[in-house]
Amino acid sequence: MTDHLKVKLSRALTAAGIILYIPANFLPVMTITLTGQVESLTVMGGVFELYETGLVPVAAVVFLASVVVPVVKLVSLSWLLGLHGSEVNQSRRMKVHLFLIRIGTWAMVDIFLLSILVAVGQLGILASVQAEAGALFFAAMIICTLYAADIYKTHMIWQQPMPNST
Amino acid sequence: MTNHQQQHDHGVISDSRKRGVAWVLIFPLIAALATGWFFWTDYKSMGPEIEIVFDEVPGIQAGKTSLVYRGVDAGTVSAVELDENLNKVLVKVRLKDFAAGLASEETDFWVEKPVITLAELTGLESIIQGNSIRARNPGGAPASRFVGLPEAPLMPLLPGSFTVRLKGAQIPFLNRGTPVYHRGVKVGLIRQKLIDKDGMPELRIMIEQDYRSTLRTTSRFWSLPATSMNLGQHGFKLDVQGVDALVQGALAFDHFDRGGMEVSNDALLELSATEFAARSAGRLLTVTFDNARGIKPGETSVCYLGQPIGLVESIQPSPSSGLVLAAVRLLPEYDYLADTAASFTLVRPNISLQGVTGLDTLVTGVYIDFIPGTGGTHTDLFAGRSVTDEEWGRQQAERQGLMFTLSAENLPVMGKGAPVLYKGIVVGSILEKKLDDREKPILLGVIHSEFRNALDADARFWRVPATSIKAGPGFLQFDVNGLQGLLQGAVAFDTFAPRVKSAAQNSQFTLYDDESNARALSAPIKIRFVNGRGLAPGRTELRYLGVPVGVVDAVDTVEGQVVVTARLNQGYEFLRREDSFFSIVRPNISLQGITGLETLISGVYIECTPGSSKRLSDSFTGRTTIDAEEILQSGLTLNLLSDSTPINAGSSVYYRGINVGRVTAKSLSSDGRQIMLTIVVEKKYRHLVRANSKFWDSSGLKASMGILQFRIQTESIMAPDGRIAFATPDNSAMGSSAKSGDSFQLNHEPRPEWLKWNPSIPIGD
Numbered sequence: 020m021t022d023h024l025k026v027k028l029s030r031a032l033t034a035a036g037i038i039l040y041i042p043a044n045f046l047p048v049m050t051i052t053l054t055g056q057v058e059s060l061t062v063m064g065g066v067f068e069l070y071e072t073g074l075v076p077v078a079a080v081v082f083l084a085s086v087v088v089p090v091v092k093l094v095s096l097s098w099l100l101g102l103h104g105s106e107v108n109q110s111r112r113m114k115v116h117l118f119l120i121r122i123g124t125w126a127m128v129d130i131f132l133l134s135i136l137v138a139v140g141q142l143g144i145l146a147s148v149q150a151e152a153g154a155l156f157f158a159a160m161i162i163c164t165l166y167a168a169d170i171y172k173t174h175m176i177w178q179q180p181m182p183n184s185t
Numbered sequence: 186m187t188n189h190q191q192q193h194d195h196g197v198i199s200d201s202r203k204r205g206v207a208w209v210l211i212f213p214l215i216a217a218l219a220t221g222w223f224f225w226t227d228y229k230s231m232g233p234e235i236e237i238v239f240d241e242v243p244g245i246q247a248g249k250t251s252l253v254y255r256g257v258d259a260g261t262v263s264a265v266e267l268d269e270n271l272n273k274v275l276v277k278v279r280l281k282d283f284a285a286g287l288a289s290e291e292t293d294f295w296v297e298k299p300v301i302t303l304a305e306l307t308g309l310e311s312i313i314q315g316n317s318i319r320a321r322n323p324g325g326a327p328a329s330r331f332v333g334l335p336e337a338p339l340m341p342l343l344p345g346s347f348t349v350r351l352k353g354a355q356i357p358f359l360n361r362g363t364p365v366y367h368r369g370v371k372v373g374l375i376r377q378k379l380i381d382k383d384g385m386p387e388l389r390i391m392i393e394q395d396y397r398s399t400l401r402t403t404s405r406f407w408s409l410p411a412t413s414m415n416l417g418q419h420g421f422k423l424d425v426q427g428v429d430a431l432v433q434g435a436l437a438f439d440h441f442d443r444g445g446m447e448v449s450n451d452a453l454l455e456l457s458a459t460e461f462a463a464r465s466a467g468r469l470l471t472v473t474f475d476n477a478r479g480i481k482p483g484e485t486s487v488c489y490l491g492q493p494i495g496l497v498e499s500i501q502p503s504p505s506s507g508l509v510l511a512a513v514r515l516l517p518e519y520d521y522l523a524d525t526a527a528s529f530t531l532v533r534p535n536i537s538l539q540g541v542t543g544l545d546t547l548v549t550g551v552y553i554d555f556i557p558g559t560g561g562t563h564t565d566l567f568a569g570r571s572v573t574d575e576e577w578g579r580q581q582a583e584r585q586g587l588m589f590t591l592s593a594e595n596l597p598v599m600g601k602g603a604p605v606l607y608k609g610i611v612v613g614s615i616l617e618k619k620l621d622d623r624e625k626p627i628l629l630g631v632i633h634s635e636f637r638n639a640l641d642a643d644a645r646f647w648r649v650p651a652t653s654i655k656a657g658p659g660f661l662q663f664d665v666n667g668l669q670g671l672l673q674g675a676v677a678f679d680t681f682a683p684r685v686k687s688a689a690q691n692s693q694f695t696l697y698d699d700e701s702n703a704r705a706l707s708a709p710i711k712i713r714f715v716n717g718r719g720l721a722p723g724r725t726e727l728r729y730l731g732v733p734v735g736v737v738d739a740v741d742t743v744e745g746q747v748v749v750t751a752r753l754n755q756g757y758e759f760l761r762r763e764d765s766f767f768s769i770v771r772p773n774i775s776l777q778g779i780t781g782l783e784t785l786i787s788g789v790y791i792e793c794t795p796g797s798s799k800r801l802s803d804s805f806t807g808r809t810t811i812d813a814e815e816i817l818q819s820g821l822t823l824n825l826l827s828d829s830t831p832i833n834a835g836s837s838v839y840y841r842g843i844n845v846g847r848v849t850a851k852s853l854s855s856d857g858r859q860i861m862l863t864i865v866v867e868k869k870y871r872h873l874v875r876a877n878s879k880f881w882d883s884s885g886l887k888a889s890m891g892i893l894q895f896r897i898q899t900e901s902i903m904a905p906d907g908r909i910a911f912a913t914p915d916n917s918a919m920g921s922s923a924k925s926g927d928s929f930q931l932n933h934e935p936r937p938e939w940l941k942w943n944p945s946i947p948i949g950d
Contacts, residue, residue, distance in 0.1 A: 024209070031209035035216035042220045046227075057249055057258075152223055159219075163212065 022175055026103055029171040033096045036163035040093060043160045044086075046153030049133055053146045061153060062086060062129060085129035085157075088122055092164045095119050100171065104178065112176045119168045126161045130154065232280030234263060235287075237294045237318070239274045239333040244316030245296060252278045252287075253297070254320045259284035262318065276333075278318065290325030294318055295334035338376075347397045348376065349448060351388040351406050351436075353456030354483075359408055359434050365390055366409070366437045372396035375436065388456065390436070400438065403445030405463035406456045409435040439463070443517065458483045465496040467515040472529045472553070472569040477502075477509035479533055479551035487513055487529070489555045494519045497553065511569070513553070522557035529569040530554045586613065587637040589688065591628040591646050591676065592621065593696035605630050606649060606677040612636035615676060628696065630676065641684040646696045647703035649675040679703070681755060699723060709738055709750045712767045712791070712807040717747030719771055719789035727751050727767070729760060729793045737791070749807070751791065764796030767807040820846060821871040823923060825862040825880050825909065826854055827931035832882060832907035838864050839883065839910045845870035848909065862931065864909065872946050874927075875913045876920030879939050881932040883910040912939040919944050 047059035060068055062085050069078035095115050102112060133154055140148035244250070245265055252260035260280035268275055280287055297319045321338070365373040373392035381387040392400055436456075441464055448454065457463035462483055479485070480500050487495030495515035502509050515523060533551045553569065605613035613632035621627045632640050676696065681703075697703040719725070720740045727735035735753040742748070753760055771789045791807065838846035846866035854861040866874055912935065913919050923929075 028209045028212075031212045034213035038213055038216040038220055042223055046223070057251060156220070156223075159216070163216070 022172075022178060025170050025172070026100065026175065029096070029167045030100045032163045032167035032170070033093065033100055036089075036093055036160050036167060037097070039156050039160035039163060040089060043089075043153055043157035046156060047151040048129070048153040048157055049136065049151055050149045051140070051146070052149075059151060062157060065129075081129060081132065084125045084127075088126045089160060089164060092119055092123070092126065092168065096164060096167050096171075099176070100167075103171075103175065109176055113173055116168070116171070116173050116176065123165050123168055126164065127158075130158050130161065230282045232260065232282045232285035233288045233327075233329060234277055234279050235260075235329045235331060237276045237278060237331045237333045238268075239276060239296060240335060242274045242276055242296055242316075242318075243298060245276060245318065247277075250315070250317055252280065252284070252294075252318045252320060254284060254287060254323075257284075259287060259320065276318065287320050287323050288327055288329055289323050290328045292320050292323045292325075292328075292331065293334050293338065294320050294331050295337050297337055300337070347392045347394055347400075348451055349390050349392065349400065350451060350453045351390055351456040352381075352385055352453060353388075353458075354385075359388065359436060364435050365392065365406075366435055367396065367399045368439060370396070372399060388436075398447060399440075400448050400454075401440045401443075401445035402448055402452075403443040403466075404438045404440040404448070404454060405466055406436055406438040406454060407458065407460050407463040408456070409437050409460075441466075461486070461493065462496050462498075465498075465514040465516055467495065467517040467520040468523065468565060469498070470513045470515065470523055470565050470567060472511045472513050472567045473503075473506070473508040474511060474531055474569045475508065477511060477531070480509075480511060480531065480553075485551055485553060487515060487553045487555045489519065489522070489557065493552075494555065495553075511553075515555075519557075521563075522555070523563065523565075523567075524557075525562055525564045526557075527567065528556045529567050530556070531569055586631040586634050587640060587688065588629065588631050588690055589640065589692045589694060591630060591694050591696040592625055593628070593648075594625070604675045605632065606675055607636065607639045608679065610636075612639055628676070638687055640678065640688040640692075641680040642686050642688045642692065643684075644678045644680045644688065644694065645703040646676055646678040646694050647700050648696060648698055649677045649700075709752050710761060710803050710805060712749045712751060712805045713743075714747040714749060714769060714807045716769075717742070717749065720747070720749060720769070720791075721788060725749075725788060726790045727753065727760075727793055728790050729757060729795070734760065734793060749791070757793075758801070759795050760793045761801040761803070762796040762798045763800045763802035763805075764798045765802075765805065766794050766796070767791050767805055768794075769807065820868045821866040821874060821923060822849075822925040823864050823866065823874065824926070824928040825864060825931040826859045826928055827862070827882075827933075828859060830860055830862065830882055830907070830931060832862060832909060832931075834862075836907045836909060838866060839908055840870065840873050840912075845873065861928075862909070869948055872922050872948070873913060874911065874923040875944075875946075876923060876927075877918055878911050878913040878920075878923065878929065879932060879935065880909055880911040880929050881935040881939070883908050883935070910935070912942045913944050913946065914942050915944045916946075919946070 044062055047061050048065065050057060050059045052058070058068075066078050066082045066086065069075075069081060096119065099112055099116055099119075102108070133150055136148045137150050140146055242265060245262055247262050247265045250262040251258045252262070258281070260278045262276055263279045264275075264277040266275045266277070267273070295318070296316055298316045318333075319337070359375060360378055361375055363375040364371045365375065373390055373396065375388055376391045377389035379387055379389070390406075437460070438454075443466075474480070477500055480497055482497055482499045485497040486493035487497070495513055498512040498514050500509060500511045513529070530553065531551060532554050603615040604611040605615065613630055613636065615628050615630045617629040619627060619629070677700070678694070679700075714720075717740050720737055722737055722739045725737040726733040727737070733754075734757040735751050737749055737751045739750040740747060741750070768791065769789055770792050832848060832851070834848050834851045836848040837844045838848065846864050848862050848864050850863040852861050852863070853859070909931065911929075
C-alpha cells in the first residue's frame, strides 16, 4: 500500500467517521428500564444522567472519552489530512498526531461501559439495560477514527506534497 | 525526474490515484447508507401523533411513558400539557407505525394505574413498571384527538362483551366489578351502577360472550347476600359465599328452566331481592286485605302447607276501597292453584306475656297462608283475610286435632296457648279464652291429633296453677310448674279410671280448680262439725283406714256450726251410707298419750267410718274424737264448791278411774266466798251422779303415812292439772239423779268408806 493510498484511505475513514458521528450522537446508545421507566439515552444524555445522579467524575470521564475525544479526533484528523502535503505547522501536526494515537484507545470507554452495563444490568422486571443502534454507530465511528489515525503515519506529515496537476 | 518522466509519472500516478479514490470511498458510502437507512426506518416506524384528553394523568411522563395495547409497546408519550383553562391534560402520544390503527375513533384510552381495594386488585404491574396509557377496542374512522376514559375498564380485552341492563327498586351492596354468577359459575361482571333518567338505579352487566346463551328472556337476577344467617331448629348456620362475595356481594341469575329466548344486547331485565323472589315469577295476583300490618314487600311469603310458594311483591293501600292491595306472585308451577275458590289468609304472630306462639313468624314475620281452590276458574283478584296466628292455629288445629270446650266459674291466670297436660305430657293447648252465651268463661282447647285417644269422654280437667302456695297447719306447699306454666298456667286432665270411649270432637268438660277436686267424682257431701279448727279447704283429706279417699272442698259456718263440704273419690261411694260417721282427727298430746301425731305434720284430717245402711246420704254429722266438747255439751253440768283448790279448768272428772267428764270452768261462787268449778259429765254417765254423790280432789301426790302403811297415790301424776273423782253411795242411799246446775261440795280427800261404795247404776242415755 502506497503512502498515497494510505492517505486516501485515512481520509475516507475520517469522512465515514464524520458521517457516523451524526447517528452516533442523535440515536440512543442504550435503553435503561428501571422499575418500568423506560429511558433511552444518547451519549450526551448518558453523561447528563451520570452528572445528575451525582457521579461527576465518571460523567467527566465519559464526557471526555465519548464526546470530546471523538470530536477532537475527527476535527484533528480532518485538519491533519486536510493539510497533508503542505509544510504548514508540520511539527505541531506531528505532536497532534501522536496525541491522537495516544488518546485513541480512550474513545472506546463508552462502549466498554455499555457492554458491562448491558451484561450486568439484567435484573428482570426491575431493571434492564439494552444497547441501542446508536451504540453500533458510535462504535463504528470510533473504529473509523482509530483506523484513520493509525493508517496515517506520522512520517507522512513530513512527505512532500504530490506534484498535482497545476 | 525528467519532464517526460514527469509526464509519464504523472499519468501513472494519476491513474493510481483515480483507482484508489474509487476504492476507499466505499467507507464513507457505507457509513452514509447505514445512517440514512437507519434514520429512514426510524422515521418510517413513527406512526401518527395523537392527542388524548384526560382529567388527570398521574405518573405519565413525556418521553418515558409508553402506550400499551394488548401488552405491546405501541407508542410513546411525546408531550404532556395542560389545556388553556388548566382543566384538562393533553397527552400527546407518538404511535408506532404498526399501531397506527389505534388512531381511530372508537379506541378507548385510559391511564392504567394500580387499584388495590378489598374488592379489586388490578394493575399490579403498574406498581413496578409505573403507570402507562392503555388502549383497546380500535375501530372506526381515523382520528387524532381522543377523550380518555376516567378509569380502567373491567375487561380491557373483551370489548365485545354482551351487556344487559338490570332494574330494581334498590340495588344495595353491589358495585362495579361485582361478579355475576350463573349456577355458581362466574359469567360476567357489573360494569356500571348508575341512576337512570327515571331516577331508578340501574346496573349494567357484562356477560362474557361464551356464556351469552345462559341468559334468556325468562332469566331473573337476584343479589346473593354476602353472608346469610340461618337461625332455626337445626342450630345456627352461617353461609359465606366466598371472600370476594363477602366484600362486594354478588349477583346471580337463572332461568329456572322456564324456557325463553336469548336476550338481545342491552336488554332490560329485572333484579329481584332474593333468589326466592326471583323464582316467584308467576302470574301477578292481587289480594286485598283490610289491614296489611306486618306485610313487607319482597319478604312476606305465601305459604301453602307451610311451604313458601310465593311472595308479596308490592303493597299499596287503595283509599277508594279502603283496602290494601297486595301484589302477589306465586312460583309459576303453583299458578294453577290460584282459582276462584282459593283463599289467602294473613297470619300474624302473637306475642304476649302469656307466651309466644308461632316463634317462626317472629323471625320470618307474618306470612300469608294459601289454601288452594278445587278447580274453579282462574282469577287474579282475591279477598284476603287476616287472622292472628292463634286463630289460624285453631283453624288448623280444627282440621287436625280434637277440639274441646272447658267451662269454669272463673279462669285466673290462664292464657291462650297454655299447654294441656296429660300425665305431665303436653298433648294440646288452649286456643282461646272467652265468655260463652251465659257469660261464663270457657276455654277452647285442642288435643293434638296424635294424642286424641288420650282424651276420654269421662276425662276430668283441672287447672294447674302457675304458682301455688298452700299453707295450713303443718304444711306449706309451693308449686311452680315450669316457666311456661308460671306465665300462663296450664290445664291437665286425666280419666282416673279405665277409659271407656274416646271423647268426641267439641266435647264439653268442666274445669276443676285442682286435681283433688277433679278426682273427687261424686257429688259433694256435707258434714257438720262443732268446731272446724284446722280444716283447710282443698287440703284437708278424708281418710278411710288411713288412706286418703277424698278432700275437703269448702268449710263454711252455718247456724253456728261448721259445715264441711267434701268430695269422695271414685270407689269410695260406700262411705256415703247414711249411718257413716266422720270425725276430725287432731293431734292430742297429753300425759295419757299422744294421738294423731301424724296430723302434726299433715294437718288435721277427717276419718271416715262407713256405716252399714243401704241408704246413701249427702249430709252427715261429724264428731271430734279427742275434743269431746260436742259430747260434753250434751252432758250434765254441775257446780263444785270448794274453799280452795288447785284444780283448773280442763281437768278431768273420774269415776272409778274412768274419765267421765271435765272441768270446764273455774270461777268464784256468786257470794264470792268459795271457788266454783263447773264440770260436765258425759251424757251417758250422767246417771252416775246422784244427789248423795261425793266429789273429792284426787290430784297431786298424796302420801299418807301411818304406822303400818305408806301409800302413795300416783294416779294423779298423769294429771298435772289435777283431777276430780267422785263416788256414789250404794243403791239404797244414792238418792235421785243429779240435774244440771246442781251443786256439790268438793272435798279435799275422800273418806275411806266412799271408796268402798259400789252402787249398780245403768249406764247410757
